Amino acid sequence: MCGGVGGAKLALGLERLYGDAVTIIVNTGDDFEHLGLHVSPDIDTVLYTLGGRSDLERGWGRAGETWQFMKALHELGGETWFQLGDLDLAMHVERTRKLRAGVSLTAITRDVAAKFGIAATILPMSDDRVETTVITPDEALPFQRYFVEKQCKPVVTRVEFRGAERAKASDAVIAALQDPALDAIIICPSNPYLSIDPILSVGNLRSALKQAQVPIIVVSPLIGGAAVKGPTAKIMAEIGVPATSRAMAAHYAGLIDGIIIDESDRADAATLDLPVCVAPTLMRSLDDKIGLVRTCAEFAMQLKTQAQTAGGTR
Numbered sequence: 001m002c003g004g005v006g007g008a009k010l011a012l013g014l015e016r017l018y019g020d021a022v023t024i025i026v027n028t029g030d031d032f033e034h035l036g037l038h039v040s041p042d043i044d045t046v047l048y049t050l051g052g053r054s055d056l057e058r059g060w061g062r063a064g065e066t067w068q069f070m071k072a073l074h075e076l077g078g079e080t081w082f083q084l085g086d087l088d089l090a091m092h093v094e095r096t097r098k099l100r101a102g103v104s105l106t107a108i109t110r111d112v113a114a115k116f117g118i119a120a121t122i123l124p125m126s127d128d129r130v131e132t133t134v135i136t137p138d139e140a141l142p143f144q145r146y147f148v149e150k151q152c153k154p155v156v157t158r159v160e161f162r163g164a165e166r167a168k169a170s171d172a173v174i175a176a177l178q179d180p181a182l183d184a185i186i187i188c189p190s191n192p193y194l195s196i197d198p199i200l201s202v203g204n205l206r207s208a209l210k211q212a213q214v215p216i217i218v219v220s221p222l223i224g225g226a227a228v229k230g231p232t233a234k235i236m237a238e239i240g241v242p243a244t245s246r247a248m249a250a251h252y253a254g255l256i257d258g259i260i261i262d263e264s265d266r267a268d269a270a271t272l273d274l275p276v277c278v279a280p281t282l283m284r285s286l287d288d289k290i291g292l293v294r295t296c297a298e299f300a301m302q303l304k305t306q307a308q309t310a311g312g313t314r
Helices: 005-021 041-050 068-075 086-100 105-115 143-149 171-177 192-200 203-211 232-238 245-251 263-271 286-309
Strands: 023-026 032-034 037-039 121-124 131-135 140-142 158-162 185-187 216-219 258-262 276-279
Touching: 005 023, 005 041, 005 286, 023 041, 023 171, 032 143, 037 086, 041 086, 041 105, 041 121, 068 086, 086 105, 105 121, 121 171, 131 143, 131 192, 140 143, 158 192, 171 203, 192 203, 192 232, 216 286, 245 258, 245 263, 258 263, 258 286, 263 276, 276 286
Parallel strands: 023 121, 185 216, 216 258, 258 276
Antiparallel strands: 032 037, 131 140, 131 158
């Protein structure tokens, strides 16, 4: 399960190592309509990353992007706070066209993944609309307004997932979580509040996770008490949660069976009351990503063996 940039890095390692044995459930809480188009930022980040089309320098969007559309839109006085590149624009136009024709987001995503030559199965968390909304002391901000337009500067008091009470995970997502061949569930190092919690807010998806008969592990997005990218540590400070491995484990209490933390946070291991694996978690290269995937797999299998020895189901 993952969000955008950070999660996509581990997802790439998973896909490269295990190919079509991998299913990636992606956050859609930050999907929104912009300029009349349905934009799915996290899904597209995963698709571009695994499909070899991502811009490695910017960390988002497509490689070789051009910006003629945005220049022309600026001349017309249109909204330019959210950048849509010319290549990226094709994705949003085609997705919007198909959605309006009655095709599900799940089917659209699978079709694009196949066209990009991606072996893994990529699934939106739901075909229903869930809107991540950031509550600040002054206003409620749609996620992209907070994240992109205001660059995460407003203080966060809480995060809401509007529509989650009505949303359902797709049959494909539930089938993946109930697959007899499933070995492990990995929560990628994505922002827990903005990327993973939206997924967990979908009722039948969370229920399926709790009923899963395999180890569920989380890779902490914190390294040395800070986030590699994004506002994870900032949000934790604003809501009064320390940026520690213990706090990260507590956030997922009752759901996960183990946590992987970075070597720089080794001292935190003694404070945790669940199984912990200490390993390098910073992913600069493909080898780093694959190495962390191997660590995840070994840790999950260790937990599975321990549970079986103890007579448990995981």
